[in-house]
Amino acid sequence: MDASVQTKTHNLAKGDTLLAVDNVSLSFGGVKAITDVSFDIKKGEIRAIIGPNGAGKTSMLNVINGFYHPQQGRITFKGETRQKMRPYVAASQGIARTFQNVALFKGMTTLDNIMAGRTLKMNTGFFWQLWRHGPAMREEVEHRHIVEEIIDFLEIQAIRKTPVGKLPYGLQKRVELGRALAMEPELLLLDEPMAGMNLEEKEDMSRFIIDVNTQYGTTIALIEHDISVVMDLSDRVVVLEYGRKIADGTPNQVKNDQTVIDAYLGVPH
């Protein structure tokens, strides 16, 4: 399994900076979503972004994968600085993501959804694909093999041929993770992977996230509201409030930081 689903390292060792966000600001008209935020994500770590509602977490993720373009600041991914980027460029560079609201193709099966994650890796032309013959068939077999490994990894064999619209929410989230993994990403962005899950589903998902990190060496940035999950999973945590960074450090440092406590519990004025 390890051999085929492996991220290309591009000479970055574990612990090197994979992605750096420098002084990024983003506003929508008069609304300032993100103000002057800087942080970095190191290769091989699990990085959490937390904060109260409306703190700008999802906006931050959207900036990282090129969906929003920040008015100020720079983003450096694998040593390449950029200011504007299209999501598909981000995807082809090795950034994959899941969404807060599950965004799967509901009428398609689990298998096809995960297969869709391989689109960018497909090389045969439209003509061959149309006939599903010759090189297209060979390629499909290779991709199917990788997809099957992901299915095995996420233990979703039983729903391989089930349309995802029929699946319970927790499983849909898992399929979405599978589709993101199918891109063999270097950086995986997870937007609230555990929202709306019950305890058992959360535990399963946590285990998968850790396994993805250790087994594939994938760097993970995740947004999550369940603080206990964040504290257990992540190596380092960034805390945002009203679009500003208020803390950054290990889970323990962040947990004991007075500004973070104030931001979550509120302070008397």
Place this chain on the structure above:
Amino acid sequence: MEAAQALREDTFPKLLARNARVRGDRPAIRHKDLGIWQTWSWAEVYANVRALAASYHALGLERGDTIAIIGANRPKLYWSMMAAQMLGAIPVPVYADAVADEMAYVLEHAQVKLAAVQDQEQVDKILSISDRLHYLKYIAYDWGRGLRDYDHARLRSIEELIQQGRKSLQDKAVSAALDASMAAGKGADTSVILYTSGTTGRSKGVMLSAERCINAATDSVAFDKLNDRDEVLAYLPLAWVGDHYMNYAQGLVAGYCMSCPESAETVQQDLREIGPTFYFAPPRVFESLLTRVMIRMEDASAPKRKMFHYFIGVAKKYGEKILNGESVPLSGRLMYELGNLLVYAPLKNVLGFSRMRVGYTAGEAIGPELFSFYRSLGLNLKQLYGQTEAFLYVTVQPDGQIRADTVGPLAPNVEVKISPEGEVLFKSPGMFLGYFRDEDRTAETLTPDGFIKTGDAGFFEPQSGHLKIIDRAKDVGKLANGDLFPPKYVENKLKFYPNIKEAVAFGDQRDAVTCFINIDITAVGNWAERNNVVYGSYQELAGHPLVYDMIAAHVNEVNRSLAQEPMMAGAQIKRFLILHKELDADDGELTRTQKVRRGFIAERYQPLIDALYNGSQEADISTEVTFEDGRKGMISARVKIRDCDIVPVSARSKAA
């Protein structure tokens, strides 16, 4: 000829060698991996098992040692069993879902030196109890996921062990030593130790010898005419005698292929893909399949639904008769054929039963309706009665003598007698050597003349020679006049009516049998709707005179059927009442597995029992109930009591 040859191979590894020689290219085992069925031939399995045996030997596994096998049905775990047996070591399959504490007991009691396990979950479990396991040296795992960062001082991957074993077998001396070790295996040696699930007290390790296992399997292979073209799906727990018998022993004797499902959740799909020719499942599997089919039919379009129900009706009328070879009018046969084309064949295909030649069910009583349903579709479903101590079969139904209410005549070469107390005692070709390290309980289980006590009460039906199992022997009571009173037997007869959900019979040391009945609110509610019976609550429906009439008719029916069995005629129900509330596990009236807690109910409803026996027509009762949110409340009710028709003794003898 095949069977005669099998007798010469008196251990399973020798059978494996024979299969590799005789049918080396035939498939031996399949496993669905990454969505594709991977197949190993007998020759490949033999090579892998030899390699694995060499590695286990290198890890210190010697003749007489034990090795635990823990996990789901996977080729490498089956190979581990064969490899251990090749060395003369004894495999001990353990229930994979056992909690750490139970597992610690079994592993320590069996003194296992090695454990072959499926995955990280089992490795973690064993590591958590490792300070209590004094004999365990190494753990071999099948699936390495998540184990990369573990300390590998005592961990080995089975895949790597096979590779290493292959290399070391290139040395002629190693290879010859392994062959010698296999040849040294004797049929009288313990082949496997199967621990009973331990519902009563600590589990016991049932030791089975190789030749007895093989004798028993050879008998049943001949009985059901199994051969190396058969296919089975191995989905039952490894530690259960059913799996070891049906898949492992019979597979090696007959040389057929077993398929391991992709995961526990995909069994249904895998069943459909493999289409086994030989199938075994406990009644509840058949029950849930039927329910699923019926629910899905309710969602189908009206014409399809109509067609389905019409042809199921046809099958009910003619299906079983055709299967039993009885005479059926030509029009019936034609309709049945049409039904087969339109309904039965597609249905069987969906269920994965298209190629099923022989199917078995055992473990508990199967409802006659359920049994008939599958048989009417043309599935050769049969019942057997057996025990781990017998290496499964005691009685089995041969083709053409299939009935829902008996477990069949004796299996080949089995001897059975009924003790004066009514307990079933047997001697069988596969009978056990004893319990491992438990001579006291071995002695308790054996009679002085070498029969095994089953703990079940039963009797032979005089006309047919079929064995009927009544109940656990310790539950069977006697009426004051000395007639037999088997509570569960009576209750099961009642419960086969869809309107009756639960029944509790009383009568031990009393002068007559009486019983409490719970109606099934879905079935009776449905009936009420169709018959314009108005009701506001369970209690009201349960007390409705028309409902009483209906249940009384069922009870009378049961009495008539009891009267036809001379031994049971005394257990006819004299009076009954319908309880005002459903028996509930939250109130402690049922166990969590929905079994009736007779003693507790008798205590709690003492006033009602008194009323059943003192002849009164009504009784008052108030009981505490626990609601789902944990609050408690009282329910009071006045419950009516009905007398039933007892079929008199004269009619009884006429019926007999």
